[in-house]
Amino acid sequence: MEKYLALAGLMLASAIAVPKILDSRLEEDPQAQRPAVQQQQTARAETPKNKGSFNPLDGRKARIAMDSRGHFLTQAKMNGRSEEVLVDTGATYVAINQSLARRLGIRLKDSDFKYKVRTANGITYAAAAVIDEIRIGRVRVQNVQASVSRDESLNTVLLGMSFLKKLKKFEISGDELILIQ
Structure with missing residues (x-):
């Protein structure tokens, strides 16, 4: 039983710590941590919209x-x-x-x-x-x-x-x- 409690505690700690670590790394250099496809999508989203363009x-x-x-x-x-x-x-x-x-x-x-x-x-x-x-x-x-x-x-x-x-x-x-x- 103690094994399961220790495992659950480790999973909970990971669930809290991992997102914080990822967030801090993305804040330092948001483009560096993203896959190339996602970088292209982000670049397209940041360009101004053409008038009358369909979104x-x-x-x-x-x-x-x-x-x-x-x-x-x-x-x-x-x-x-x-x-x-x-x-x-x-x-x-x-x-x-x-x-x-x-x-x-x-x-x-x-x-x-x-x-x-x-x-x-x-x-x-x-x-x-x-x-x-x-x-x-x-x-x-x-x-x-x-x-x-x-x-x-x-x-x-x-x-x-x-x-x-x-x-x-x-x-x-x-x-x-x-x-x-």
Whole structure:
């Protein structure tokens, strides 16, 4: 029995001492103690990321670069169709025009345009709709409320808060807008 207790004590002491010894050696020269493959991986991880590069460890994130005017424009897939969108935190809903709504499979009647809305172009009437899915990179949001305006009232797709508030987080870092789901 004493043999087993002595062996258990030796194993416990080793379990405590060995990690401390390894940690102190790695602190002295972290590259010297690593295998060559791990050194290469570490060197790659320390290089700055290319803009728009894919990193599977990012999870469901999308990065949108700021353009020269300070806007965040990007391609989004709306119900499977690729469209250029302008991120607009001042827009309550995703705003699309009637032609795009039709291409997305949203059918509206003239009587649906009953909501008075104030836009940068003045007061107009809009219809309420739901976009089944909007994707930007790996970020995917379903059942997004949208405002549909007549074609002459809106010529840009605005990605408003009805999309953004379904994300876990969105933030501006430097000249990038980061969407995190």
